[in-house]
Amino acid sequence: MSVTAPKGFKASGVAAGLKTSGNLDVALLLNDGPDATAAGVFTANRVKAAPVLWSQQVLKGRAVRAVVLNAGGANACTGPAGFQDTHRTAEHVAAKLGGMGPGQVAVCSTGLIGERLPMANLLSGVDSAVRKLERTGGDDAALAIMTTDTRPKTTVVEGDGWTVGGMAKGAGMLAPAMATMLCVITTDASAGGDALHEALTQACRVTFDRLDSDGCMSTNDTVLLLASGASGVEPTQEELTEAVTKACHDLAQQLLDDAEGHTKKITIEVVGAADEQDAVEVARSIARNNLVKCALFGNDPNWGRILAAVGTTSAQFESDELNVAINGVWVCRGGAAAEDRSKVDLSGENISIVVDLNAGKQTATVWTNDLSHAYVHENSAYSS
Amino acid sequence: MSVTAPKGFKASGVAAGLKTSGNLDVALLLNDGPDATAAGVFTANRVKAAPVLWSQQVLKGRAVRAVVLNAGGANACTGPAGFQDTHRTAEHVAAKLGGMGPGQVAVCSTGLIGERLPMANLLSGVDSAVRKLERTGGDDAALAIMTTDTRPKTTVVEGDGWTVGGMAKGAGMLAPAMATMLCVITTDASAGGDALHEALTQACRVTFDRLDSDGCMSTNDTVLLLASGASGVEPTQEELTEAVTKACHDLAQQLLDDAEGHTKKITIEVVGAADEQDAVEVARSIARNNLVKCALFGNDPNWGRILAAVGTTSAQFESDELNVAINGVWVCRGGAAAEDRSKVDLSGENISIVVDLNAGKQTATVWTNDLSHAYVHENSAYSS
Numbered sequence: 001m002s003v004t005a006p007k008g009f010k011a012s013g014v015a016a017g018l019k020t021s022g023n024l025d026v027a028l029l030l031n032d033g034p035d036a037t038a039a040g041v042f043t044a045n046r047v048k049a050a051p052v053l054w055s056q057q058v059l060k061g062r063a064v065r066a067v068v069l070n071a072g073g074a075n076a077c078t079g080p081a082g083f084q085d086t087h088r089t090a091e092h093v094a095a096k097l098g099g100m101g102p103g104q105v106a107v108c109s110t111g112l113i114g115e116r117l118p119m120a121n122l123l124s125g126v127d128s129a130v131r132k133l134e135r136t137g138g139d140d141a142a143l144a145i146m147t148t149d150t151r152p153k154t155t156v157v158e159g160d161g162w163t164v165g166g167m168a169k170g171a172g173m174l175a176p177a178m179a180t181m182l183c184v185i186t187t188d189a190s191a192g193g194d195a196l197h198e199a200l201t202q203a204c205r206v207t208f209d210r211l212d213s214d215g216c217m218s219t220n221d222t223v224l225l226l227a228s229g230a231s232g233v234e235p236t237q238e239e240l241t242e243a244v245t246k247a248c249h250d251l252a253q254q255l256l257d258d259a260e261g262h263t264k265k266i267t268i269e270v271v272g273a274a275d276e277q278d279a280v281e282v283a284r285s286i287a288r289n290n291l292v293k294c295a296l297f298g299n300d301p302n303w304g305r306i307l308a309a310v311g312t313t314s315a316q317f318e319s320d321e322l323n324v325a326i327n328g329v330w331v332c333r334g335g336a337a338a339e340d341r342s343k344v345d346l347s348g349e350n351i352s353i354v355v356d357l358n359a360g361k362q363t364a365t366v367w368t369n370d371l372s373h374a375y376v377h378e379n380s381a382y383s384s
Numbered sequence: 385m386s387v388t389a390p391k392g393f394k395a396s397g398v399a400a401g402l403k404t405s406g407n408l409d410v411a412l413l414l415n416d417g418p419d420a421t422a423a424g425v426f427t428a429n430r431v432k433a434a435p436v437l438w439s440q441q442v443l444k445g446r447a448v449r450a451v452v453l454n455a456g457g458a459n460a461c462t463g464p465a466g467f468q469d470t471h472r473t474a475e476h477v478a479a480k481l482g483g484m485g486p487g488q489v490a491v492c493s494t495g496l497i498g499e500r501l502p503m504a505n506l507l508s509g510v511d512s513a514v515r516k517l518e519r520t521g522g523d524d525a526a527l528a529i530m531t532t533d534t535r536p537k538t539t540v541v542e543g544d545g546w547t548v549g550g551m552a553k554g555a556g557m558l559a560p561a562m563a564t565m566l567c568v569i570t571t572d573a574s575a576g577g578d579a580l581h582e583a584l585t586q587a588c589r590v591t592f593d594r595l596d597s598d599g600c601m602s603t604n605d606t607v608l609l610l611a612s613g614a615s616g617v618e619p620t621q622e623e624l625t626e627a628v629t630k631a632c633h634d635l636a637q638q639l640l641d642d643a644e645g646h647t648k649k650i651t652i653e654v655v656g657a658a659d660e661q662d663a664v665e666v667a668r669s670i671a672r673n674n675l676v677k678c679a680l681f682g683n684d685p686n687w688g689r690i691l692a693a694v695g696t697t698s699a700q701f702e703s704d705e706l707n708v709a710i711n712g713v714w715v716c717r718g719g720a721a722a723e724d725r726s727k728v729d730l731s732g733e734n735i736s737i738v739v740d741l742n743a744g745k746q747t748a749t750v751w752t753n754d755l756s757h758a759y760v761h762e763n764s765a766y767s768s
Contacts, residue, residue: 044696045692045695045696046694046695046696046697046701046703047691047692047694047695047703047706047719048695048703074688076688076691076692077687077688077691077703077716077719077720077721078720078721079704079718079719079720080704081720082720112688113686113688113689113691113692114687114688114691114716114720114721115721214674214675215672215673215674216673216674216675216689216692216693217692217695217696218692219688219691219692219695288599289599289600290598290599290600290674290755290759290763291598291600291763294759294760294763294764295763295764297760297764298763298764298765300764300765302497303461303498304458304460304461304496304497304498304603305497305600307431307460307461307497307498307603308429308431308460308497308600308601308602308603309600310430310431311429311430311431311432311601311603312428312429312430312601313430317430319430319431319432319461320463320464322431332461332498334463335431335461335463336461336462336463336465336466336498337461337462337498337499337500371674371760372760373757373760373761375674375678375760376678376681376755376756376757376759376760377757379674379675379678379679379682380678380679380681380682380684381682381684
């Protein structure tokens with residue numbers, strides 16, 4: 001049910017010819033209200049796609065009536081003309097749906113960077129999408145935003161008389177800073193824009209922001225949260241944040257499950273840190289280390305490479321007080337070899353790395369993948 | 385002739401059984417003088433190998449009579465016992481050679497992290513190496529320090545009546561900060577320790593520090609510069625720095641030529657930067673971007689990924705003023721598509737990327753490689 005699980009939302013997904021495969025490629029989401037509050041977080045990349053620049057402006061008003069999303073082209077690095085394409089898309093959606101201005105229409109795009117969108121296709125796709133809008137359209141919408149994803153990502157979290165739904169896409173360029181590729185979360189809870197913003201930023205901080213598949217930050221990352229208020233229930237801030245975090249966590253794990261060319265899912269937990277920022281910095285330095293990622297692809301519990309990665313950070317630690325466990329085996333204690341590395345069983349898909357900095361009590365977890373032949377293959381052939 | 389090209393040096397390389405292949409694995413370099421001035425730069429990794437900790441102390445005295453190097457084990461993350469192994473090695477070398485204390489013996493190790501060295505093998509290897517020392521031993525020494533290198537790296541730079549020689553090893557974990565894997569440079573010039581230090585730090589800043597093959601910083605990186613004074617010539621600081629830079633540049637390019645699993649050598653030149661630090665940050669962000677590296681492996685001039693990498697930096701620029709050329713074709717101007725990407729010929733081994741930030745007049749060049757199946761293969765099977 002995806003984004004249409006909560007009351008007050010309609011969605012659709014259509015094939016507009018943006019993908020050469022002929023698959024669904026334009027998604028539309030309508031918030032029927034009564035409320036139209038919204039919050040958004042966007043990529044920290046300083047090279048931002050036109051739809052990101054547009055939607056950032058829209059979200060300043062904390063009111064979104066519709067979201068139009070397309071795959072088959074990122075509309076990034078397309079200059080002023082590309083921005084006008086986005087503006088025109090929002091105007092077209094607002095005119096076709098009625099009852100809203102273009103300033104209440106968020107736009108998201110994903111696909112190849114640096115090429116203009118085929119606007120005739122896109123706008124006629126919007127027309128079809130408007131006609132096909134329905135209360136059960138969330139699954140089609142989730143299909144339409146896929147690029148190299150092998151499967152759609154959706155989630156539903158039930159509150160007490162209210163619901164959170166969501167969809168996301170993303171399989172590469174997955175090192176979001178404030179957000180991941182594209183993600184739309186809906187709720188029929190009644191909540192103001194500030195409450196939504198608080199819930200979304202808290203949720204992203206410990207979910208999408210902790211996902212680092214390949215260290216590459218997209219130009220198009222967007223996470224939107226829309227509330228219709230159709231349930232008539234107003235949850236507390238804590239309840240709202242908890243439900244949104246659960247939805248984001250579920251979608252982030254689905255992104256990890258479908259990351260390009262991975263054979264392993266790696267959970268990196270840093271404990272004993274002086275502060276949370278130290279813990280995140282250390283975990284991310286391991287997640288981004290190609291030699292660590294190749295070793296795990298090869299089922300090699302090469303903890304020396306983990307220590308070499310930790311050593312590149314500015315976190316508080318002494319190198320002779322570092323402990324490392326791989327899948328529960330403490331292969332390194334006090335910065336030197338401890339339990340026999342041959343005890344580590346890396347044959348499964350899930351790998352757990354725990355690094356104890358022995359410098360405090362804070363912790364953080366980052367999720368990543370291994371670096372495989374398939375990743376290289378997929379990413380050396382993407383635009384050709 | 386490697387490190388024995390300058391007068392006043394003897395060297396040797398022997399097989400001590402540290403490499404399972406039975407190849408040469410222990411190298412020894414002796415400075416016969418009359419001078420014994422020296423300088424060194426070491427890895428910025430905070431997890432430092434025992435030989436790095438030892439040699440840093442030795443170099444504080446700016447006097448080095450001998451350098452002993454081994455492959456087949458990095459002696460990193462080996463705790464206090466590993467440090468004692470290094471100390472004992474220096475003592476053994478000093479005792480066998482005579483005329484020096486252990487505090488004048490630098491030690492370098494390379495190989496797998498986290499395992500103790502087989503000391504009986506190493507010390508008997510030192511005995512053989514002492515016996516085999518000769519004026520023409522530089523080439524054997526260069527062979528003995530190889531790990532995954534496919535060929536030795538040596539250089540000779542001729543001054544006016546004086547000479548600089550050098551050897552280096554390194555093919556992976558190549559993102560030196562202040563140095564690269566292992567490198568020893570010799571000269572028969574007459575130069576004080578401060579002059580050597582000035583020449584070496586200046587040379588490393590624009591050579592080894594600009595090499596970023598895989599973003600992974602080693603625990604053992606060491607570059608040593610030893611002067612014998614045997615030529616009787618005292619070059620100016622400028623002449624010395626120039627010759628040492630030339631030697632370092634030559635060796636850095638040889639490291640790049642032999643980087644693990646590469647199919648392309650990529651030169652990233654950032655121009656129009658507000659300052660040199662900005663230029664280096666931008667060039668390095670591109671050099672470390674796996675999606676850019678995969679694209680170039682696949683002969684894909686995917687400039688959008690280059691802009692996405694630039695956007696992650698804190699350098700001064702406006703995203704709509706960025707220009708990018710690949711192999712001389714300006715595929716991006718003003719942050720958007722310009723010349724047709726199909727004009728870019730990526731069939732050769734050498735790729736040039738120029739990024740113009742349009743924010744000033746400073747420039748920097750960083751060298752890197754593509755990310756290939758062979759890199760993944762080699763680094764998923766290294767310790768097994």
